[in-house]
Amino acid sequence: MIKINFNHYQATINELGAQVTSLYDQQNEHEYVWQGNPEYWRYQAPILFPFVGRLKDDEYIYQGKAYQQTQHGFAREKEFTATKPAENKGVFELISDPDTLKVYPFKFKLVVIYSLDEQGLHIEYQVTNTASQETLLFALGAHPGFNVNLENFDDMQVRVTPNKTYQQIPLDGPYNNYEHQKKIDLTEPLRVSHDLFNNDAIILDLDNQPVELTLSRSNDNHGVKVNINDAPFVGIWSPYPKKAPFICIEPWWGIADNLNSDNQLEHKMAINRLAAGDTWQNGFLIEPF
Template identity: 45%
Template sequence: MTVIIENEKLTAVIAEEGAELVSLKDRDSGIEYIWQGNPAFWGRHAPVLFPFVGRLKNDQYSYKNKSYSLGQHGFARDQVFDVIEKGEGSVSLSLKSTKETKKVYPFDFELVLSYAIEGTELVVSYQVINTGKEEMLFSIGGHPAFNIPLEKHLTFNDYYLSLAPKMNRIQIPLSGPFADLEHKTLGQTVADLDLNRELFVDDALIYETPGKTAVTIKSDGSEHSVTLKYEDIPFVGIWSPYEKEAPFVCIEPWWGIADTVNSDGQLEDKSAVNQLKPAEEFKTNYVISVK
């Protein structure tokens, strides 16, 4: 099942499975901004990553002397959410812990994803509530994929990435699927980054992003572009599958990161993990702005 929200500028479609944004379309131009999930390249659109971002060592972790198995990016993207509030231009969907989720993640929680169209922007909000009686440890992230090119007369290589404000940022390399924090470098993000396949030869580009950040994909050959912007999200991943000639790029805001090369597998020691006391809430959002 899907839910449609709209205003005079945009129409968005959200699937109840994964509370995933599956379409964001300009009503005047007809341009579709969200990747349509061709499985030959990548079968998803914009999944939520919860309760972990990225991969765990051996797809396992330990908590209070018990081991758990969980695949890359967690389980929320494959769960059916309940629609709890719906308006013409907004919708909220909820996922609660169950006996099944507690087999792989031993915490009681409620996860609420909300979408609201405001002019030519879509605000994507996350709310994590600790409904249990002990401290909760988690990561969460977005993974929206944007069609590139946006128009048929352009190619992938006609586009470039522009990060604002113009400053260099700490870049975190990957060793396989794991974060190599010991080899951080200074990423040269003052200049724009031309899109090409070799940009993703080592998988995702990962930057630390303190403060306000905006990542824009645009071309000098078009007036149409897409920007993902936010405040105080610690990391962003930028990804397109290498060598597949995939016609999309993901801009991924992350409140967490994959296990590190030296991870010991203990959840309490996990790098950049978030903590919530009982009855506490974690709230955050990012904005997709289109032209």
């Protein structure tokens, strides 16, 4: 485990999956990150790479060869190499190896940088195509879970700024049904209930525009703001029908396969393309209050 500190906040990151396991306010003794319980969900804040969501039939085809891959890719199960260059900063690195190449035939380096400052916890992703010629095809997503008092679950709300009407991408089973988007009015906060997630995640089409999602109770002074500058999608999720004491706010640079996917990786919706030698970077901010 790597611990980073700034003022009275401490973040803990596990080398397994480079997953945040704690964001703790030592002054107010308040834990913001879901602490994990396999009865509900065994993860806490996994990194989704090289896929976000599920592939149709858990399979994709690239250059005529079929590959099997489970939901959200393999990074969340991989050991990252960690360094701590400063008291408030941790750097985690995952490099393609013979095992990853068997299920994902691309050479890559994934770097995840966590840093704490007066704004909160910054998470930065860097994906480098380490191949000599081949274009890298990938998706990446974040999946942090935030603690919610189960007794007060129905008092929670998510305020999306800008406050406006967004396009919502429905799911048909585990696959996106982009062709049947609907409008969701977020001029007022989204009231949370367990039934809200009876068809899995609420997925907003952000069109890569900056947004801020604030998770809180209307009458509480504790919550989190998730600031996203440049992501095509965000998911809001909690398990259903289980009644779990957490809610995830998930910036995504990718999405589950479309309902009508032909499994061809080069046709996959919202896939990112990165030329040999190039680096893609993006990220978001978790601001506790």
